[in-house]
Amino acid sequence: MGGAMDVPAAARAAHERFVTSLGTPHGVRDLVADSWRRSATSGAPADGSRLPPQRRTPGELAAYRRAHPLATVLPLFRELLGAGAADDGHVFAVGDADGTLLWVEGDSATMGRAERMHFVEGAVWSEAQAGTNAPGTALELAHAVQIVTGEHYSSAVHGWSCAAAPVREPGTGRLLGVIDLSGGGTIATPPALAAVRAAALAAEAELARTLLGPDGRVLDVLEGPAVRLSALGRDSAVLESGGHVHRLSPRHSEIAVSLALEGRGVHGDRLAVDLSEREIPASTLRAEMTRLRAVLGPALLGSRPYALLRPVRSDFGELASLLAAGRVGEALARYPGPLLPRSEAPVVVEQRRALEQQLRGAVLGCGDTRLLRRWVAAAWGADDCAAWLALAHRLPGGSAQRAAAAARARALDHTLTVPPQLGRHAAVLQRSRS
Incomplete structure (x- = not known):
């Protein structure tokens, strides 16, 4: 990608062809075409008729953010991206591993535009909910991506460009969330993608530094x-x-x-x-x-x-x-x-x-008569020929209980042709289907 990408018109034309026919996307990058197909399969709207949902109340979001591992590196994100975003007319956002936006900050006018398309704290910008977009697609692919204007699946986002990179948990590699820059044409450039990549790497390094345990091992931040x-x-x-x-x-x-x-x-x-x-x-x-x-x-x-x-x-x-x-x-x-x-x-x-x-x-x-009695008295042991036989051998000779256990064992031995547990499961499953 060089300069301000020469893709808006071609991408919008390809988007129109795809959403009207759901054929093979032409005229867009493979990354975008694959994402459009996933978006269509998930039921995300292409016409902007349904905006991403907000899943948490302000109180729930505040408590969730305080406990989230990325809260510890929010000051770093603000230092690396926040001031520049505000000066350049952009917003930066931090989301969790499911695409829920935890923090959205930046230029006040751009924040107002973002609110109109629900790019706000608490909204879910996963691919499944919002279609192709940088934070959602970066989480889906687990690597940094840049999505420009008409490459977005939802037409409501065609006036935006964005770049995002996932942030991983040190030691395990598990996805913790995503860092995103959104705004106008200058986001559709290599420096913007490099900026979010650098911010994600810096955050991972900071997490590793602060999460070392006394033995030098990285602690599990989600314990x-x-x-x-x-x-x-x-x-x-x-x-x-x-x-x-x-x-x-x-x-x-x-x-x-x-x-x-x-x-x-x-x-x-x-x-x-x-x-x-x-x-x-x-x-x-x-x-x-x-x-x-x-x-x-x-x-x-x-x-x-x-x-x-x-x-x-x-x-x-x-x-x-x-x-x-x-x-x-x-x-x-x-x-x-x-x-x-x-x-x-x-x-x-x-x-x-x-x-x-x-x-x-x-x-x-174990040879314990009490345990054998409990086993054969239960539904799963009632037809266990070997258990009844073992019980008979351990009961006093000549007792009525021994004779009854031996008779039960003989009856089962003549009728069962499959292991007793498998026969029991087969009967249960058959009843569940009827």
């Missing part, structure tokens, strides 16, 4: 109180965080379990495989994650990669820890049932079977 995830014996998980209880939908429950199992985060293509044996379109997954983020809030659910941003204590994780420690009685006492029993998500099915096999093996191997 906080643990969340509690309960998913055993229930079709819909419950997530507790900061005094709030979120009862998740079945699909959101599968996502939360997958993210808890993945730990540090997972990219969209891997998460899609975790959730279904059938292909999940990227746009469908993004929309689902947007809905889940609206439930949990961006301070808890991160993106690129997708991750739960607080330490997670789960009932299924605690069960695995008890089994690993050989505390079989405690593990069985804290097992209300299989992990999301109706779920067919591959990651859930695999973990569910693993936990059942480990628990069952521990109960059968």
Whole structure:
């Protein structure tokens, strides 16, 4: 790109052709064409008829900003970009990893123009909500971008040019947010793009300097109180965080379990495989994650990669820890049932079977009559031939209980042709489909 880009007329013509026919975009950069296609798939309006939403009240935004990691480098952004933006008739903005604008500052007249298109603090300028734009597209691609006039997907933004760069968490590389310059023609130049890149790098260096722990390791800036995830014996998980209880939908429950199992985060293509044996379109997954983020809030659910941003204590994780420690009685006492029993998500099915096999093996191997009784008395152990047989062997000879347990074992041995847990799950899933 040299000088003030010679793209406005060509980009607007290409935009008109694309939005009227949704064909292959011609006459624009590949970066822009790909972004237009994502914008169209997400349902962002091209005609400016719907402006980006504001998701937080002023009080909520103020509290969120105070706790956000980028608050510590806001003075640096003001020093590097703020004064120049005000002098040159521009605005600079700082957004979080979901595209929510946290701070918007600069020239007062330009700020007034920005307000008319909802480029304001608290508004969501992700690609999915606002279409192609520098902060949203920089977050989508995880690198600095420059978007000029008609390259914006929404016609409401065609009078603007912008340059933005993502800011990453030191040590992990996780996206923390984005820094943006928006305004007139001088933003459509290489120096503007270089300026936001330099500001992002300076912020990352400052964060690394201030977030070193006593051992020299970079601290996790998003650490906080643990969340509690309960998913055993229930079709819909419950997530507790900061005094709030979120009862998740079945699909959101599968996502939360997958993210808890993945730990540090997972990219969209891997998460899609975790959730279904059938292909999940990227746009469908993004929309689902947007809905889940609206439930949990961006301070808890991160993106690129997708991750739960607080330490997670789960009932299924605690069960695995008890089994690993050989505390079989405690593990069985804290097992209300299989992990999301109706779920067919591959990651859930695999973990569910693993936990059942480990628990069952521990109960059968411990030789404790009380635990065996509790196992066969539960719905998931009622058809377990081996458990009934083990119980019969441990009951007093000649007792009616021993005879009953042995008879139950013989009956099951003649009728079962598949492992008992798999048969139980098959019956549950079949009922859920009917």
